[in-house]
Amino acid sequence: MIVGATGTGKSGLSLDLAEALARRGRSAEVVNADAMQLYRGMDIGTAKLSHAERRGTPHHMLDVLEPFEDASVAAYQEQARAVIDQLRQQGIVPILVGGSGLYVSSVIYAFEFPGTDPQVRSELERDLEQDGVGALARRLADLDASVARRIGSTNARRIVRALEVAHITGDPARGLLPEEPTLTYPTVIIGLHSPRERLVERLDARVTGMWRDGLVNETRMLLANGLESSATAGRAIGYAQAAAQIRGELSEGEAIAGTQQLTRRYARRQVSWFKRYSGTTWLESESETIVAEAERHVRASFTDL
Numbered sequence: 001m002i003v004g005a006t007g008t009g010k011s012g013l014s015l016d017l018a019e020a021l022a023r024r025g026r027s028a029e030v031v032n033a034d035a036m037q038l039y040r041g042m043d044i045g046t047a048k049l050s051h052a053e054r055r056g057t058p059h060h061m062l063d064v065l066e067p068f069e070d071a072s073v074a075a076y077q078e079q080a081r082a083v084i085d086q087l088r089q090q091g092i093v094p095i096l097v098g099g100s101g102l103y104v105s106s107v108i109y110a111f112e113f114p115g116t117d118p119q120v121r122s123e124l125e126r127d128l129e130q131d132g133v134g135a136l137a138r139r140l141a142d143l144d145a146s147v148a149r150r151i152g153s154t155n156a157r158r159i160v161r162a163l164e165v166a167h168i169t170g171d172p173a174r175g176l177l178p179e180e181p182t183l184t185y186p187t188v189i190i191g192l193h194s195p196r197e198r199l200v201e202r203l204d205a206r207v208t209g210m211w212r213d214g215l216v217n218e219t220r221m222l223l224a225n226g227l228e229s230s231a232t233a234g235r236a237i238g239y240a241q242a243a244a245q246i247r248g249e250l251s252e253g254e255a256i257a258g259t260q261q262l263t264r265r266y267a268r269r270q271v272s273w274f275k276r277y278s279g280t281t282w283l284e285s286e287s288e289t290i291v292a293e294a295e296r297h298v299r300a301s302f303t304d305l
Contacts, residue, residue: 004192005267032061033098045238068226074113077106101273109181
């Protein structure tokens with residue numbers, strides 16, 4: 001598995017590692033764990049590899065949702081695990097790659113999601129709109145202060161979900177990963193990191209490049225296919241700002257600057273999330289020996305490779 005902040009070269013390393021394993025007689029395929037790359041047509045803004053850029057390595061869990069659909073971690077968990085189980089049965093090495101922490105965790109850790117209740121969710125969403133996130137955060141704190149601390153007081157979606165889970169199961173903690181999770185599969189975790197200054201420079205340039213490469217036109221097509229009706233895809237960093245530019249609410253410069261700021265903030269959250277993964281081997285993303293280091297670590301962990 002390869003994780004890390006956006007812009008650290010996870011996709012490139014996954015292909016290099018797959019090719020290195022192939023030279024040793026073991027097939028490897030990539031399983032996507034980036035929530036926004038699940039969406040068909042969301043290519044430029046997610047830095048999704050084109051078919052040509054995948055170098056012939058099969059990829060799974062890409063383009064499985066329409067822009068108007070909501071992404072579900074529970075559904076992703078089921079589908080991604082099914083893919084991984086099938087690959088392992090065929091003797092193929094699955095390489096899980098992505099920066100969406102909860103999606104990654106849902107696959108590699110033993111954790112099952114509670115069900116949903118559309119009526120309860122609708123009522124909570126109404127309360128959120130009427131009373132604000134602070135009121136719901138206080139309601140959660142009254143139910144379980146430790147869960148409220150773990151989620152924080154500003155993450156509206158997670159607060160609503162915790163309250164929904166509390167209503168369904170009586171325990172808001174049932175919707176959270178265990179404090180000390182256990183692995184579902186034998187897993188090698190490789191994390192990529194870059195010096196903060198270098199990563200910020202790369203991320204800012206990437207956002208500018210997305211506008212140059214046609215993100216606004218891509219967003220126009222997605223809007224025509226229902227992008228804003230999706231609570232997940234419609235809020236994707238870059239696409240939300242491009243949509244605001246299309247509506248005349250932001251200038252191009254404001255849309256780009258806003259996307260750069262949110263991308264930097266997201267990268268910080270990713271770093272914080274993946275630092276909690278015990279047993280991770282962290283590699284410098286621009287190291288000239290990164291492929292050899294990754295391959296050596298994988299082979300040391302699995303003697304049959």
